Amino acid sequence: MKTIIRPLTDLSKNMTVIDDYAVKKNLPVYITKGGSSYLVVLSHDHYEKMQEEIAFLKRLATAEAESRRGELIDVDDLGKDLDNIILEEFRHDDREKSVPRELES
Incomplete structure (x- = not known):
């Protein structure tokens, strides 16, 4: 650069x-x-991109440290947790009126 x-x-x-x-x-x-x-x-865009990269690297470092300590999450459990988070976002977002069919129980 x-x-x-x-x-x-x-x-x-x-x-x-x-x-x-x-x-x-x-x-x-x-x-x-x-x-x-x-x-x-x-520039504001450059600053925001740097902040996003820093946040990503922090999450990555945290995940690596958790992995080294044996704090692993089952992939199926992670998928269910993510589905629940997305479903809650749709339910609480007034702009969206419908929940995606694949997330409906």
């Missing part, structure tokens, strides 16, 4: 340049103050 480093003064003087890199090219822009790291400017 290309590294973009800009001085703090660019936030007010050259925001279009920062916007071009952060939003249009979807690259993080590292802002310096006095020659040292100060801020990182990201």
Whole structure:
């Protein structure tokens, strides 16, 4: 990934340049103050994607730790739990009026 480093003064003087890199090219822009790291400017989409990746990696690490401790879940039980979660979502969602047939008991 290309590294973009800009001085703090660019936030007010050259925001279009920062916007071009952060939003249009979807690259993080590292802002310096006095020659040292100060801020990182990201597009909202880039930030949200990073948050999703972090959440996924946390879930993955948790699952791996549980597996090492022998805390495994039977696949059939997992499927039933997921079906129940989906069914509850449909029942509590006012926008949806019908439950998928395959989930009906």
